[in-house]
Amino acid sequence: MKKEDIKVVIAIDSFKGSISSKDAAIAIERGILNYSKDKVLIEKVIVADGGEGTVEAIVENTKGKYEYVEVSNPFGKKRKAKIGILKGEIAVLEMAEAAGINLIKLDDLNPYKTTTYGVGEMIKIVLNMGIKKIYIGLGGSATNDGGAGMLNALGVKFYDKYKNEFIPTPEKLRNLESIDYSELDKRLKDIDIHILSDVNNILCGMNGASYIYGPQKGATKKDIVVLDEILRKYSEILDEKLGVKFADKPGSGAGGGIGYAFLSLCNGKFNQGIDEILKMIEFEKIISDADLIITGEGRIDNQSINGKTPIGIAKISKKYEKSVIAIVGSSSKELDLIYQNGIDLVLDIINEPMNLDEAINNVKQLLEFTGEKAIRAYMLRK
Numbered sequence: 001m002k003k004e005d006i007k008v009v010i011a012i013d014s015f016k017g018s019i020s021s022k023d024a025a026i027a028i029e030r031g032i033l034n035y036s037k038d039k040v041l042i043e044k045v046i047v048a049d050g051g052e053g054t055v056e057a058i059v060e061n062t063k064g065k066y067e068y069v070e071v072s073n074p075f076g077k078k079r080k081a082k083i084g085i086l087k088g089e090i091a092v093l094e095m096a097e098a099a100g101i102n103l104i105k106l107d108d109l110n111p112y113k114t115t116t117y118g119v120g121e122m123i124k125i126v127l128n129m130g131i132k133k134i135y136i137g138l139g140g141s142a143t144n145d146g147g148a149g150m151l152n153a154l155g156v157k158f159y160d161k162y163k164n165e166f167i168p169t170p171e172k173l174r175n176l177e178s179i180d181y182s183e184l185d186k187r188l189k190d191i192d193i194h195i196l197s198d199v200n201n202i203l204c205g206m207n208g209a210s211y212i213y214g215p216q217k218g219a220t221k222k223d224i225v226v227l228d229e230i231l232r233k234y235s236e237i238l239d240e241k242l243g244v245k246f247a248d249k250p251g252s253g254a255g256g257g258i259g260y261a262f263l264s265l266c267n268g269k270f271n272q273g274i275d276e277i278l279k280m281i282e283f284e285k286i287i288s289d290a291d292l293i294i295t296g297e298g299r300i301d302n303q304s305i306n307g308k309t310p311i312g313i314a315k316i317s318k319k320y321e322k323s324v325i326a327i328v329g330s331s332s333k334e335l336d337l338i339y340q341n342g343i344d345l346v347l348d349i350i351n352e353p354m355n356l357d358e359a360i361n362n363v364k365q366l367l368e369f370t371g372e373k374a375i376r377a378y379m380l381r382k
Helices: 021-035 054-062 117-128 148-153 186-190 209-213 221-242 254-265 273-280 283-287 309-319 336-340 356-361 363-379
Strands: 006-010 040-044 065-072 078-086 090-094 133-137 157-159 178-180 192-197 269-272 292-300 323-331 345-348
Touching: 006 021, 021 040, 021 054, 021 363, 054 065, 054 078, 054 090, 054 133, 054 273, 065 117, 078 117, 090 117, 117 133, 117 148, 117 186, 133 273, 148 157, 148 254, 178 221, 192 254, 192 273, 209 221, 209 254, 221 254, 254 269, 269 273, 273 283, 273 309, 283 309, 292 309, 292 363, 309 323, 323 363, 345 363, 356 363
Parallel strands: 006 040, 006 292, 090 133, 133 192, 192 269, 292 323, 323 345
Antiparallel strands: 065 078, 078 090, 157 178
């Protein structure tokens, strides 16, 4: 790298339902190269915060490998799920590969019938591989079963008042009377499970899984009340047996309540998704000789300071006094907290009036256009 050259690191999260982290970075790179092909060096880094793209972000940046395993989808049908394996002893999983909302048609969303059983199957598969550490992202779930399906796959049994065992979808959990975890897979005691999430919600109540995330999974206002009560009854039975109120712990409401299952019976440890991933991929080394960091995601607002990718990247970048530009699908009018947390400039990709479908269909061109704007804005300081 010549002294007069500029190094740009592009580390942008996926735009949910629109473009992956990898493809977004490629589009922005094209825009930068439209400005200059000679004096700008570009390094692209796939990133995620525990949501979609988590497996790809970690595997691609750590030279891991992919495996494809057969598991159940949210309705119990078999599918191939992608998992990551690092150094033969660490597994990287995404809940959404088995229980994701992306696996269901919008018209088929039904939080009473969906299950996390396939997540438990993924965990059993990696346990059979001899894995000693698991990282799992909880973003993008279609479920609201409190992780009961996952626990069922791992050996926990659920009974109604007549002592009949049943498969614990929320619909069936209405009849829950007792839980037997004596046959829970013993190997779980010997591994570390790290949960990658930016969600701090508890399991039940107005700030719980059903009220906050139920609507995006197909729940009506009436459903939310019912689903919350189902999770309350389920957690009261299990918490009483365990002697700890895991349902009140931060993160228990993540992933439709699967956070509760990890905390209560799987000894899971919560990590801020973006912070842990950036540590794993040694992001500080990547940006050490960079001049400009370009990050972003589908939408940014003042709530993004709570564990979203652009802020995680900005905080590290500012340790080294780097300039940071966020390229986003949309932003709120108030961004004061964003600018206070390390972002120097926010650029929306929308350059003229258009509807959401038009924006999604043209996202690559819009990112390319905004990538050129970003480098031109940075060069104004030269």
